[in-house]
Amino acid sequence: MANKKKKPRKFTKKLLNKYRLVVLNEDTFEERISLKLTRLNVFVLLSLSAIFLIVATTILIAFTPLREYIPGYSSVALKKRATELNYKTDSLQQVIAINEQYFSSIKKVLYGEVDKVDFNKDSIIEATRQEAKTFNLSPTKEDSILREKVKKEDKYNLFESAKLNSSFILFPPVSGNISQEYNVKEKHFAVDIIAEKGTPVKATADGTVIFADWTTEAGYVIILEHSQSLISVYKHNAMLTKAQGDIVTAGEVIATTGNTGSITTGPHLHFELWSDGYPINPTNFIDFK
Numbered sequence: 001m002a003n004k005k006k007k008p009r010k011f012t013k014k015l016l017n018k019y020r021l022v023v024l025n026e027d028t029f030e031e032r033i034s035l036k037l038t039r040l041n042v043f044v045l046l047s048l049s050a051i052f053l054i055v056a057t058t059i060l061i062a063f064t065p066l067r068e069y070i071p072g073y074s075s076v077a078l079k080k081r082a083t084e085l086n087y088k089t090d091s092l093q094q095v096i097a098i099n100e101q102y103f104s105s106i107k108k109v110l111y112g113e114v115d116k117v118d119f120n121k122d123s124i125i126e127a128t129r130q131e132a133k134t135f136n137l138s139p140t141k142e143d144s145i146l147r148e149k150v151k152k153e154d155k156y157n158l159f160e161s162a163k164l165n166s167s168f169i170l171f172p173p174v175s176g177n178i179s180q181e182y183n184v185k186e187k188h189f190a191v192d193i194i195a196e197k198g199t200p201v202k203a204t205a206d207g208t209v210i211f212a213d214w215t216t217e218a219g220y221v222i223i224l225e226h227s228q229s230l231i232s233v234y235k236h237n238a239m240l241t242k243a244q245g246d247i248v249t250a251g252e253v254i255a256t257t258g259n260t261g262s263i264t265t266g267p268h269l270h271f272e273l274w275s276d277g278y279p280i281n282p283t284n285f286i287d288f289k
Contacts, residue, residue, distance in 0.1 A: 015040045109241055170204045170285045171250050174269050182281040189279035190272040193288050197267040201255040203248045204232050212244050219260025235270035236261050
């Protein structure tokens with residue numbers, strides 16, 4: 001037991017034994033530096049030096065451009081360029097996906113693969129009425145005075161009214177021979193223009209689509225509302241390229257001719273014009289040939 005206790009004491013004593021480190025001039029044997037050291041001091045000093053070198057090397061590699069010269073590390077400019085290219089690639093992928101969806105929609109329209117959307121019109125009308133009730137639409141005193149003033153100005157401004165009416169031009173929706181003329185006595189308030197199936201039907205003027213759906217008697221029907229209180233109706237279409245609420249320009253394709261509906265005898269376009277709620281003869285304004 002005594003021998004086991006002596007060994008740790010001897011090891012501790014060796015660590016704490018004092019030594020002198022002397023630096024002499026080789027020629028004159030003059031003492032230049034003299035240091036008192038122990039083995040423990042030397043071990044601690046070497047350990048601290050090693051830790052300092054490791055920390056300093058890590059900092060140089062991690063936070064200075066010197067790491068670019070170490071194999072396995074890329075340059076800052078290369079990383080920045082790679083990041084920019086990654087962002088551009090992601091943006092291009094999004095644009096390509098959007099374009100593919102757009103082209104897919106165009107293909108469906110061209111091939112007549114447009115799905116019919118069923119909805120309850122009564123519920124939409126009721127919802128609109130309920131929403132309108134939440135707003136106070138009663139005219140104020142200032143609004144009534146302004147309306148009356150504008151009404152009087154328009155009433156006596158004859159030249160401006162004549163200018164607006166004369167500049168309103170209607171374009172033929174399709175060209176062809178008329179199989180049935182406009183006839184008030186027979187209550188045929190339209191003209192039937194013979195056209196091959198699939199012929200593009202164009203908007204007669206700028207306007208907004210107020211109806212675009214299937215009906216039993218007239219097949220696919222689209223109705224446009226124009227300025228000057230004018231409404232145009234296109235019936236017996238094979239397919240529609242516009243939906244309710246779309247804004248169209250004069251000459252823009254809105255449908256293709258067909259032979260749909262129960263009251264039709266062949267491919268043609270049933271075209272109507274209404275002004276202020278009254279039917280008018282389209283041949284008075286449009287040349288279909």
